[in-house]
Amino acid sequence: MSEKVLMKGNEAIAEAAVTAGCRHYFGYPITPQTEIPEYMSKRMPQVGGVFLQAESEIAAINMVYGAAGAGARVMTSSSSPGISLKQEGISYIAGAELPCLIVNIMRGGPGLGGIQPAQSDYFQATKGGGHGDYHTIVLAPNSVQEMADFTMLGFSLADQYRNPVMLLGDGVIGQMMEPVEIKENNTKPVEKPWAAVGMHGRTKPNIINSLYLKANELEDHNNRLQKKYALIRENEMRWEEIYTKDAKLILVAYGITARIAQSAIDKARENGKKVGLVRPISLWPFPEPPFSRLSKTAKAFLTLELSAGQMIEDVRLATHDAKPVYFYGRTGGMIMTPMEIYQEITRILDGKEDK
Template sequence: MSEKVLMKGNEAIGEAAVIAGCRYYFGYPITPQSELIEYMAKRLPQVQGVFLQAESEIAAINMVYGAAGAGARVMTSSSSPGVSLKQEGISYIAAGELPCVIVNIMRGGPGLGGIQPGQGDYFQATKGGGHGDYHCIVVAPNSVQEMAELTVHAFNIADQYRNPVMILGDGALGQMMEPVDFHDLPVIPVEKPWATTGMGEREQPNQIDTLRLNPEKLEEVNNTLQKKYALLQEREVRWEETFTADAELVLVAYGISSRIAYSAMELAREKGYKVGLFRPITLWPFPKAALEKAVDKAAAVLTLELSAGQMVEDVNLAIRCSKPVHFYGRTGGMMMSPQDVFDQIVKIFATKGGK
């Protein structure tokens, strides 16, 4: 496709996955990501791919495990409680060092919650989620265009580092429609000599296993994983910053919240308040050094989330608690407005005696 196409965010992820070479999708429907599974059901047969609606989220993630082990580019998707059910399988996939893409279009929680947008899965996505010392790479788009771009990127780096990648979106981004340009998305093929594709000319078969009863061997595996995670923190950190050079207050937000924050920042600038915006694009690895530098000259930070304040911890860690970190959020599927954020900005400036 060389022209822009008006698509929902969920559909844009699906088309980008096909462009990236994904030919296997296993999932189970749940709002607000059902358009993605519907899109893959229609699209994959057109490219000789395999779509399968599993009997459960648990079954789906284990099918992903099998396809990834065979070297396929494979994806699953769900929303908050469905991703919770996948966590054991995600831990297995990370332990087996298998590449795959997992999409979470977050809804309000906890529990079954509601189908409106939320960002309450930040801890689950960035702090592991399942058992053991492992990490998913986590990317957070803030537009339908970026949902497409980061999907292709997710498949590329999943293969490069042999690691699961999670695309952390939300119900607003999944449902909103925007023009998308699929032209020239960089697809990077990766050789997979480790894949379980039969003996071929090998002397020994490839084997993927996550049960290691010898503690010395298991520690070796963990050490290998930690070295990979350290490399990811050096190489694969992404962020975007706007007007941070002279900002007295830096807003920190990701996903849909960052778009609301941007509008609030523009409003504040019009009123004479020196406000900047820092947007993490990779939530893990978190852009710690970049954020610390971005707030160097600021007096304070305001973190904005559709949660009770989960990213606040990473913000405080990144800036080493050197500045006051304020928080404003909405929960349960409620959305903040630019005016709501602007009102918070005015309150923070008032506490230090004006602009």
């Protein structure tokens, strides 16, 4: 697809996955991401792939485990409660070092919550929602174009590091429509000599496993994983900065909230307020360098989230509490407005913030 077409964010993810060589999709419908399995149910048969609507989210993630273990380029998608059900399987996949793409189009919680957009799965995605010391690489798009681009990037990173990658979107971007170009695939599936696909001349079979009954062997496995995560931290931090060079107040936001924040920043700048934005693109690994640098020049930071406050912890860690870190959020599917953010900016810069 070389021309821009009008697509929903969910549809852009699905078409980009097909273009990236994904030929196996396992999932279960849940609002607000159901367009992904719907789209894949049509496209997979057209490209000789496999679409399967599993009987549950738990079944779907374990099918992903099996397909990834056999070397397939595979993905699943869901929304917040469904991702919760997949957590044990995600931990298994990370422990077995299997590449796959997991899409979470977030909705409000906790529990079943509602079907409106939210960003309250940040902890679940970035801190490891399942058991054990593991990480998924987490990418946070803020446009339909990035939904497509990060899908392709996600498959590439998953193969490169033999690690699950999560695309963490919110219900707004999943449902909104924008012009998007599904770019030519430059992330062809790689050879996977470790895959469990039969002997093929080998003297020993490939074994896919995350079970180590001897404590010293499990510790060795964990130490190897931690070395891999350190390498990912070194190489895969991603972020965007807007108006940060002279900013006295740095807004921090991702996903749709970052786009809303840009409108508030434009208004603030028009009124002489020196405000900038850091948009984390990789939520894990969290992009620490801009915060360490800007904490030397900015007076304060304002974290904006569609949650009760989760990313704020990583912002405080990244700034080493060198400057105040304030928070403004909406929950339950409510979306903050540019004017709400502007009012927070004004309160902080005018010294009227809550103590």
